[in-house]
Amino acid sequence: MTSDQNDDGSLPHDLSAKLVAIAASADMVAFEALFREFSPRIRAYLLKMTRDTQAAEDLMQETMLAIWRKAGQFDPSRGHASAWIYTIARNIWIDAWRRQRRPAFDPDDPALVADPEPDAPKRMEDKESSAALHAALKNLPQEQVELIKLSFFDEASHSTIATRLGLPIGTVKSRIRLAFGRLRTALEDFK
Structure with missing residues (x-):
């Protein structure tokens, strides 16, 4: 056949x-x-x-x-x-x-459950922490505030910040470290 x-x-x-x-x-x-x-x-x-x-x-x-x-x-x-x-x-x-x-869909999976809304004391604490941070930032020199904003709010790398501001990368790193030291000191008073 x-x-x-x-x-x-x-x-x-x-x-x-x-x-x-x-x-x-x-x-x-x-x-x-x-x-x-x-x-x-x-x-x-x-x-x-x-x-x-x-x-x-x-x-x-x-x-x-x-x-x-x-x-x-x-x-x-x-x-x-x-x-x-x-x-x-x-x-x-x-x-x-x-x-x-394929695994079955589990609506109770912790990864799929939204985080609970923070309670009133936690919201109040977050609000106070935010106010303290803003107050501490106001006491920093404008150059250090700009470095912190670029690094942590805009998420720019140190080399990008150095290029953008025309500074050596070592200077950018040391100024960010200095700014953090001043912020830490100001925020310790908040606690």
Whole structure:
């Protein structure tokens, strides 16, 4: 038996014709014949893949439905109709396997739960901390305030700040360190 022959030795000359007929005119007779011929083979193939009779049956039904829908995509010049059909079955099995492996959505997952709103004392503390920081920044020389804003609010790198201000990078680093020392001292009084 060659790859061009059916199990009974006959040529599948009409398999491609059946797919073309299904695509051209939604020919139910051709589809029924194709279903009778291929559904047991596809079921057996999928049973080997899934080792689950019910899953194989469901995937076979899904495969046959896909064949009905995609019959217009079959191109006899690209290969045998049976290879096209088994490729659809294999792809459907792969999709089903991937769906099984995907974790279920858990709405109670801590990563998906929003942080609770801070209570009144915490909001008040945050507001006081913010006011203290702004007051401390007002007491710094303008050059140091600019360096802190560029570094931490604009998130510019030290080398970018050095280029932008025309200063050596070492000077930028030491001035930022000096500004932080002054801020730390001013904020310690806040505590």
